Amino acid sequence: MKQARIIGTGHYVPANVVKNADLEALMDTNDAWIQERTGIKERRHIVPGGEDTTSTMGAKASQMAIQKAGVTVDEIDFIIFATLSPDYYFPGPGVMLQKQLGFKKEIGALDVRNQCSGFIYSLSVADQFIKTGMYKTILVVGSEVHSGGLDMTTRGRGVSVIFGDGAGAIVMQATNDKDKGVLSTHLHAEGQFAEELALIAPATTDWIPNYIERNDPEDIRYYPYMNGNFVFKNAVVRFQEVINEALEANHCSADQIDLLIPHQANLRISQFIQKQMNLSDDRVFNNIQKYGNTTAASIPLALSEAVEQGKVKSGDLLCLAAFGSGFTWASALIRW
Structure with a gap:
């Protein structure tokens, strides 16, 4: 294989x-x-x-x-x-x-x-x-x-x-x-919290003509909704779980991670995970300060910048992790 x-x-x-x-x-x-x-x-x-x-x-x-x-x-x-x-x-x-x-x-x-x-x-x-x-x-x-x-x-x-x-x-x-590449990936979802971070409309359950007909300026379902505190509390738990899952699947420990690239959701989440895993600043890459949360783009954007800045070298163990709407969360462990 x-x-x-x-x-x-x-x-x-x-x-x-x-x-x-x-x-x-x-x-x-x-x-x-x-x-x-x-x-x-x-x-x-x-x-x-x-x-x-x-x-x-x-x-x-x-x-x-x-x-x-x-x-x-x-x-x-x-x-x-x-x-x-x-x-x-x-x-x-x-x-x-x-x-x-x-x-x-x-x-x-x-x-x-x-x-x-x-x-x-x-x-x-x-x-x-x-x-x-x-x-x-x-x-x-x-x-x-x-x-x-x-x-x-x-x-x-x-x-x-x-x-x-x-x-x-x-x-x-x-x-x-066999010593290089994606070692494993881990995917999870918890649909019971789907509406805690969501864009509800327009949708097939409420088409655009219905909005036009109602003309209700107080109907703001076409803007994203986020239950911020609830999302934060779930994120810090799921991030750690899915990172540890990847490490355990490959018989590795947190001190072997050369670079953690988390989804750039909130710098406070990344810093909490970093502290919990006892990772030094040079072993966690964040660029949310410059770009905000770019959702599906955040990890490849951060990975590309980390490579460009020389923070990734051959043989390094990289961990990618994300949590967000769905709720869905995932990780990947990669030997560069």
Whole structure:
């Protein structure tokens, strides 16, 4: 059985920087309040009507990953695209990216809708495809545009200050080297809490014409809802559980982790996990301070930056972990 190895990483963020101070003109908030609760200093938002979309950002991150991998577009056998914010309701962004990158082969494109854990779920699918020999080289993408769907008022500040736009991508390829690549992935869900972090409408249960007919300005279900304290309490538990699950499955301990890259949900969550696992600052990578929570894009974006900054070297043991809407959570242990 083949191993699945990451051979290239890439990322892209919009040029438009939105600092905490910029939000003060839109809502009752301030830099100190946001940093104290989330650790975020700034985030990127696309310019409405500009060239950046979920699929175009994913394409730009993919181009970087493909270039770093030293392969061509036509060597890619399959596309997996994770997002909660597709360009269109349908079709999904996987086929949009296929068109934008100019694939000549009519390869398959799979869209994954697992929100914050979407990238690790996608990585796990790619890992299984490669290990079974179905595909040799797979492009895995996470990309999000949150900014246009946020309630940028005081009413929505508990959610809106957190999220940003961006994309990350990796190229995974089969290798015979049993000492390198994805060691294991671990996926979980707890649907009973689905509505604790959700975007409820418009949906097939309440189509857009119903909104138009009601014309109710107090109906805010088309903005994301998050039960912040409840999500935080579940996140810190599930993060530790799924990280330890990956370590135990591979007979490893926390002190063997060279770099932990958590989903960039909230810096306070990452810091809590770091403290609980007794990891030094140089063994945990965070960039939420610059980009906010980019959901499915956060881990590949952070991984790409960590590689770019020389924080990942051959032989390192990497742990990726995520928790979010669904609730879903996941981890991956990787020997670089």
